[in-house]
Structure formats: structure tokens, C-alpha cells
Amino acid sequence: MRIEELNMIYFLGIGGIGMSALAHWCQRQGIDIAGYDRTESSITRSLEKQGVPISYEDRKETIPRKLLEETTGKLVVYTPAIPSDNEISKTLKAHSLTFLKRSQMLGIISKPYFTVAVAGTHGKTTTSSIIGHLLKHSGRPCTAFIGGITQNYQSNLLMDSEPPGEQILVVEADEYDRSFLTLQPDIAVITAMDADHLDVYGDSKQMQESFKEFVGKIKPGGKLFINNRIYNLLKDYVKAGVSVYSYGIESGIFKAINITVKDSKFIFDIQSPKINMDQLNLNMPGFHNVENAMSAIAVGWSLGLDEKEIREAIASYSGVKRRFEFIINQPELVFIDDYAHHPVEIKALLYSVKRLYPNRKITAIFQPHLFTRTRDFYLEFANSLSLATEVLLLDIYPAREKPIPGVSSNLIATELTVPFELSNEENICELVAERQLEVVLTIGAGDIDQLVGPIKNVLINQAQNDSKK
The missing domain is CATH 3.90.190.20 (Mur ligase, C-terminal domain)
Incomplete structure (x- = not known):
């Protein structure tokens, strides 16, 4: 399936932070968008202001008629949060419409881009938003799907007008339901691998197996930036030709040292064989956010950003809503x-x-x-x-x-x-x-x-x- 072949997409769970970013992006490609969500929110109201019809009632009568009359070029994108007994979902399936998970849709979108995928059980949203901001602030063409509302841009979607082949795409690679296995990134980041989603994986070992499979998806010649705490668990599963860099606080190839706290800011130095900087100011507090910033800075270095660009972008980064x-x-x-x-x-x-x-x-x-x-x-x-x-x-x-x-x-x-x-x-x-x-x-x-x-x-x-x- 190609994006150019689509003329209408119905989003089941359109109010989700990841789903809404996809909906905004697809609408800007000239595709008709509609959707369902259980509750109204600031996210759904924002979509409605852009002309997207949204139903908050699980009734088949609310489905747009043109979605059912002619299914050619039509698609349903859904989130696993939608229950199996959802009436709208059952009706759309009865009309033989194509269904894709949100992650599958993201995989299709990412194919023509140079893709940076941020994975991990914690820190995905903050890390991907910092990478997106580093690129935007430094004037690099970038599209970013972010799992939260950025304070700098008041949006969960950053976009540029350049063709996909001339842009960098930043996405969150979600481990839930093994969703990140739909991606084949040029650069991957793994922030953490603590046990989670055991309702899907059964145990932490099975979840780790999924991460091992993910690192094997990195394209030849690509790069992996991985938290030093889990470096030894995954380094042996990277394909030949993929460069691996660890990062962390006082450990790893890229390390944050001399961390101090002043006026709710975290100030730190970077030490590495690749780049050394002192007194970086991070407005978003938290030792965990220093780690997230370290991985983003390492990615920025790999994409050609210089020290001045990195310092200015980090100092101007304002964080993400609901993250500290x-x-x-x-x-x-x-x-x-x-x-x-x-x-x-x-x-x-x-x-x-x-x-x-x-x-x-x-x-x-x-x-x-x-x-x-x-x-x-x-x-x-x-x-x-x-x-x-x-x-x-x-x-x-x-x-x-x-x-x-x-x-x-x-x-x-x-x-x-x-x-x-x-x-x-x-x-x-x-x-x-x-x-x-x-x-x-x-x-x-x-x-x-x-x-x-x-x-x-x-x-x-x-x-x-x-x-x-």
C-alpha cells in the first residue's frame, strides 16, 4: 500500500496522542480524515477545528456514508485500545475495509524517509522531542511524530515541506504489541528495557527478545545509540555494518558528567571521543532527562550538528507537556x-x-x-x-x-x-x-x-x- 493511493482514512481511537499526529499528517497530504474516540479532549477538539469529523458514540450510524459506499482507496487505522466488541469496528470490517494498526501505518509512512526511531520502555517521548527540536532549531528539514505535546511547538507533530527523501523523520518506536518491528530505521535509540507490558509478552525475557529483533531491523550502515545499562544485553544482536554507541550518566561512550542543579535546571558536561562540551543547560529537570538529552545529543552529532547548534538547541528546549x-x-x-x-x-x-x-x-x-x-x-x-x-x-x-x-x-x-x-x-x-x-x-x-x-x-x-x- 502507498500513501498516494489513499483518498480517505478512518481512525479508530483518533484522540490518542500517536493517532492524532498521524491524522494531522495524513490530512496535510490531502487525504480525507474522520474518526471515533470514546471521549472528547483538547486533542480531538484540535482535529475538529481542522475540519475532521469525529464521533464520540459507538454507533454504526455515525460512520461517514462515503466510507462504506466505495471502499477503493479507503483505510481504517486503529489502536489496540479499541475493544473487540466496538460496533463501528465490526461494521467497517463487515464492509471489507482494510485495517492497519497505527504502527503499521507509521511503517508505511517512514519508508521513503531517513528515519530515526526512538525505542525503550521509558523516555521515548522526551528523547524524540529533543531530537526533533535539535533538528528544527538548527534548520534541518525534519518531520517528527511525538508521543506528547511539545512546549516549544505546542504540537505532537513537527513537519517540513521538503520531499521525504530530503528530510529526516523522527518517530517513537513503541514496544507495546511488538509495534516497533514494523520499522526499519537508519538510526535507532534504545533508552531502557525494563519489564513492562507483561500482558502482551508474558515475561521480561520475551520482551527482551522483541528488542533484540528490533535492533536487527536497523539498516546496513546505520547507527544504534543505546543506554549503557542495557548495552551488554543487546550489542551482540546488531547486524554487521551497524555502528553501536553507548551513552549514560558517568558511563558509556557519550557520558554526562559534573551534573549540578540550579534554579530548577540541570547543568552538565558531555565527555566522549566524538564531542566534548561543558556547562549545557537543560530546562527540563531530572537525571533521567539528562540521560534522554545525552542520547539526543549523540544522535544530533551523528547527523552533523555542530557544538554551537547543539548548545543553543538544548538551552532553548522547553520540554513536553506532562513530562516533569x-x-x-x-x-x-x-x-x-x-x-x-x-x-x-x-x-x-x-x-x-x-x-x-x-x-x-x-x-x-x-x-x-x-x-x-x-x-x-x-x-x-x-x-x-x-x-x-x-x-x-x-x-x-x-x-x-x-x-x-x-x-x-x-x-x-x-x-x-x-x-x-x-x-x-x-x-x-x-x-x-x-x-x-x-x-x-x-x-x-x-x-x-x-x-x-x-x-x-x-x-x-x-x-x-x-x-x-
């Missing part, structure tokens, strides 16, 4: 929102917050994501969350899953070693209002982002009332 995003940043009150939904991510987040705000009370408001992930990692979640001073635990966000008997947020709660309280979306603001808070974090990949605004209002009102006393 400051909602309130005042001397007496800090509110950070973060997408972390895996124990390793939460540990890295809280470790960095504690470094930024030593001796401050840290309140973590966490919404677990998926029943299976909670079941598989509740002990690890409790261990990571116990880095906070106190924890407010919301109900599990189910996403694509149905409840599992005996699996709830209480599994995590009973293993915490710090004070906690179980809550839900309806009463969380009351619990926040009852407390004198100093550093507050909302953490999770579900719909906890819908609570950020209300919690912010409570905190601001509380601070204003305190100032009047």
Missing part, C-alpha cells in the same frame, strides 16, 4: 505533573524531585494505569512511591482492560512505607484542600491530567487565603 511539567513553581509551593506510570519512571521522577527540593514535604498523587500492570508491579510501585513524604492513591485507570478480581490500588497501598490515603477523582480536591502542601505531584498515564486544573485551583486558592492571614 511545572504547573506551579513558586518559592513556597511547587506543583509538577508527570506521565510516569511505571515503577522505574516514578523512582527516577521522585529521586530528581528530592534532589531539587531537599527537606521539603513531597505529596505524590498517583493514578495506577492498567489492572495488569498494577498486579505485576504493585510491590515495585510501593517501593518507588515511598520516596515521597506521603501518597494519595487514586483508583486504577483501566484503559483497554476489564477489572481483575482482587486487583485494586489497595495492593500498592498496603506495601507503602509512608503515610497514604486512598481516594478517587471525586474527592481528591477535598483531600488536597485539607492539607498544607509544599511540593505536589500528579503522576500517571490515565485521565489524571483532567484533575490538574482543579487541583491547581485548589492550591492557588489555598495559597491566597494563607497570605491573607
Whole structure:
């Protein structure tokens, strides 16, 4: 299938961050776009403003008539989050329309491009957004599909007008459902390989096998940049002719050293046989984000960026929404929102917050994501969350899953070693209002982002009332 052969695409789950970027890109190619999503959001409203019809009802009557009348040149792109009993999906299949997963569509789009694919169980979005920004800021033609809304561009899609053969394509290579195996990148980055998605893989060994297969997809003459912690696990599975570079904090070929913290910024030096720079300023805090920046800088070096271009781009990078995003940043009150939904991510987040705000009370408001992930990692979640001073635990966000008997947020709660309280979306603001808070974090990949605004209002009102006393 070629993009030029398509005249209409229907997106099932169009409100997803990855799906919406694909929809925007396809619309700009002159293809008619329509779609379904379960809930309205700022993402779907943005698409609707661009003239994309979206249904929020799972009824076959909402399907555009022209999609069913003539199927030539028509395509359905879907996300695995869509349940098998979805009425729209069943109707479209009954009309013999071609179905592709989001990852398969991305694989088709990427074929004519020089492709940089960022894989890993954590850090994909931040790393791919930094690479995209390095290229954009330095004037290199670039298209980037990013799994979050960049602060610099207020979009999850960066585009240039040059033909694909004259551009660099940056994509996130998602390991869920082995999706990244549809890609054949020229450059690959692997940020992490911690156990996750065990509902798909069964165990961590099977997931590692998938990553081994992914590194074998890199094109001859290509490059692999890999976190030094997992270098030895994957280096032997790279094809001959592919160059391999490790990176990390104080380890690897590209290493970050002399890390200091000042005014919520992380400042570090780069040391490597290829490029050496001192006092780089990263506005996005976190030791894990220094690692992400290191991999992006290494990729930038491999694409011909010079030291001046790299330094200026890193200093001007503003981050991604819901990745260590400051909602309130005042001397007496800090509110950070973060997408972390895996124990390793939460540990890295809280470790960095504690470094930024030593001796401050840290309140973590966490919404677990998926029943299976909670079941598989509740002990690890409790261990990571116990880095906070106190924890407010919301109900599990189910996403694509149905409840599992005996699996709830209480599994995590009973293993915490710090004070906690179980809550839900309806009463969380009351619990926040009852407390004198100093550093507050909302953490999770579900719909906890819908609570950020209300919690912010409570905190601001509380601070204003305190100032009047």
C-alpha cells in the first residue's frame, strides 16, 4: 500500500496522542480524515477545528456514508485500545475495509524517509522531542511524530515541506504489541528495557527478545545509540555494518558528567571521543532527562550538528507537556505533573524531585494505569512511591482492560512505607484542600491530567487565603 493511493482514512481511537499526529499528517497530504474516540479532549477538539469529523458514540450510524459506499482507496487505522466488541469496528470490517494498526501505518509512512526511531520502555517521548527540536532549531528539514505535546511547538507533530527523501523523520518506536518491528530505521535509540507490558509478552525475557529483533531491523550502515545499562544485553544482536554507541550518566561512550542543579535546571558536561562540551543547560529537570538529552545529543552529532547548534538547541528546549511539567513553581509551593506510570519512571521522577527540593514535604498523587500492570508491579510501585513524604492513591485507570478480581490500588497501598490515603477523582480536591502542601505531584498515564486544573485551583486558592492571614 502507498500513501498516494489513499483518498480517505478512518481512525479508530483518533484522540490518542500517536493517532492524532498521524491524522494531522495524513490530512496535510490531502487525504480525507474522520474518526471515533470514546471521549472528547483538547486533542480531538484540535482535529475538529481542522475540519475532521469525529464521533464520540459507538454507533454504526455515525460512520461517514462515503466510507462504506466505495471502499477503493479507503483505510481504517486503529489502536489496540479499541475493544473487540466496538460496533463501528465490526461494521467497517463487515464492509471489507482494510485495517492497519497505527504502527503499521507509521511503517508505511517512514519508508521513503531517513528515519530515526526512538525505542525503550521509558523516555521515548522526551528523547524524540529533543531530537526533533535539535533538528528544527538548527534548520534541518525534519518531520517528527511525538508521543506528547511539545512546549516549544505546542504540537505532537513537527513537519517540513521538503520531499521525504530530503528530510529526516523522527518517530517513537513503541514496544507495546511488538509495534516497533514494523520499522526499519537508519538510526535507532534504545533508552531502557525494563519489564513492562507483561500482558502482551508474558515475561521480561520475551520482551527482551522483541528488542533484540528490533535492533536487527536497523539498516546496513546505520547507527544504534543505546543506554549503557542495557548495552551488554543487546550489542551482540546488531547486524554487521551497524555502528553501536553507548551513552549514560558517568558511563558509556557519550557520558554526562559534573551534573549540578540550579534554579530548577540541570547543568552538565558531555565527555566522549566524538564531542566534548561543558556547562549545557537543560530546562527540563531530572537525571533521567539528562540521560534522554545525552542520547539526543549523540544522535544530533551523528547527523552533523555542530557544538554551537547543539548548545543553543538544548538551552532553548522547553520540554513536553506532562513530562516533569511545572504547573506551579513558586518559592513556597511547587506543583509538577508527570506521565510516569511505571515503577522505574516514578523512582527516577521522585529521586530528581528530592534532589531539587531537599527537606521539603513531597505529596505524590498517583493514578495506577492498567489492572495488569498494577498486579505485576504493585510491590515495585510501593517501593518507588515511598520516596515521597506521603501518597494519595487514586483508583486504577483501566484503559483497554476489564477489572481483575482482587486487583485494586489497595495492593500498592498496603506495601507503602509512608503515610497514604486512598481516594478517587471525586474527592481528591477535598483531600488536597485539607492539607498544607509544599511540593505536589500528579503522576500517571490515565485521565489524571483532567484533575490538574482543579487541583491547581485548589492550591492557588489555598495559597491566597494563607497570605491573607
